[in-house]
Amino acid sequence: MTKAEAPPASERQSGVDRVVDIFEELLRSRAPVRVGELARRLGAPRSTLYNLVNRLVAADLLETTDEDGAVFFGRAIQLYGAAYAQTNPLQRRAGEALDRLAAETDATAQLCALRGNKYVVLDSRNGRGLFRITADVGVPVPLPWTASGRLLLGHLSPGDITALIPPEDYRLPDGRTLAPESFLADVARAREDGHCVTLGLSDRFTCCLAAPVRDARGRTAATLCFVVPVDRDEGERRGLLDRLRAAADALSDPA
Amino acid sequence: MTKAEAPPASERQSGVDRVVDIFEELLRSRAPVRVGELARRLGAPRSTLYNLVNRLVAADLLETTDEDGAVFFGRAIQLYGAAYAQTNPLQRRAGEALDRLAAETDATAQLCALRGNKYVVLDSRNGRGLFRITADVGVPVPLPWTASGRLLLGHLSPGDITALIPPEDYRLPDGRTLAPESFLADVARAREDGHCVTLGLSDRFTCCLAAPVRDARGRTAATLCFVVPVDRDEGERRGLLDRLRAAADALSDPA
DNA sequence: TCGGCATGTCCAATATATAAGACATGTGTC
């Protein structure tokens, strides 16, 4: 879907498709990029990109940074995103749920989903605790690194899962490599349990708790999750998990 | 800039420009729209819009609603918007300031700016008070209806201002019509004072306090504002205004 | 039952947007 085609693509391409490529590249980069650099990364002609970027800047979908001529997303996109967050039923209701969860528990609460073959945070609220563990919305993360990843794949067969996940994604940030079979077992258990908890997985000091938001067909459309320090005791975790599951169930479509 | 061209435009048009038009129309509409309806509103050929919309849906920039085939912004746009909010210096720092202001005062705090010839809320935090006065991000509002509007026009001459604002925008929601000269005087005074307060302007029961965020040239690039019930006493308002001005000054570029 | 109106897909023709390259200008390195 959002599989980037690398430089090789040297065919004449449609403007809209190029625009999509520009947006995806800017999301990856998370920082302003010069037009020439953008052309290089996309394997696109410079003249084309100048043309497109100028049009997008005029429409306020992109902005040029004052200092150098680098471009990034513009104000219009912010407004479009806000309109989406307010209008999309799941996103809106989840946002309210996150507000409550973060306020009541002082933990970081997030809405997560599958995007391509990665996990992304769609929305997030920081608890008021001292340790503000804050993950970036929209940054792709390997599925095996996360509790939510185990839930989001619940509807896939083991074959589909191994086909989806690139081998390098089993290597955790701390260098350990997860056995694919072990991950498949995690996915199966998460489906059984209806939740998933990881301790010190993506990072030695954090505990992730996740619960599935299901669509009308019972598949995991998204997850709600808490990110807390690992040192919280078993009872606290239990309480957080209960809240999380209740909130996720309330967001789920009726079976 | 974002001046919509109505149906008359029956020339052959570029795909990217059509895409921009689609986005702007969806922002205006704030609800999913059928493709045929979209074509009618934009004065564009149906076949073109089906082509473009299908491409945008595939790229996740748009989503089709399950029930009917209506389309609206998609998840990708949400991620782009979040990347903007996090990366753009003003937007990011303002977001943090809003967090603090809303948390400390239990009022609704907003970041506002000029977009075309209207006022828009760019970002907003609700106070925890009982009266959650919540304005929608991205909805265009006539400039004379707002305190921020008076600050945002500070760098324009009276002639520019009257040229910019359409006559109907002087008519307030309650039916009263504001004299343009009176509005010009308000703008001048707001510039003198370095802030603006309105009581029961856009709505009988709300008080708006606004302070300017200035760019390097001293022009008002945006405003911070509080929205509170009118019944707060003078002293409270004074305190809120002081906080607001301090926060706005901190966001302003060094003169 | 029929007619009117909508959606969504497909096709062929032509106006035009994409692409390639030249050009002027600026900048840092040797």
Added chain:
DNA sequence: GACACATGTCTTATATATTGGACATGCCGA
């Protein structure tokens, strides 16, 4: 100074995206 490399603007051609219209289908009301 000369060189290599970057940016941003223009111009021209040709591959193709946009467009108008036809078509199949479905829904609603008379």
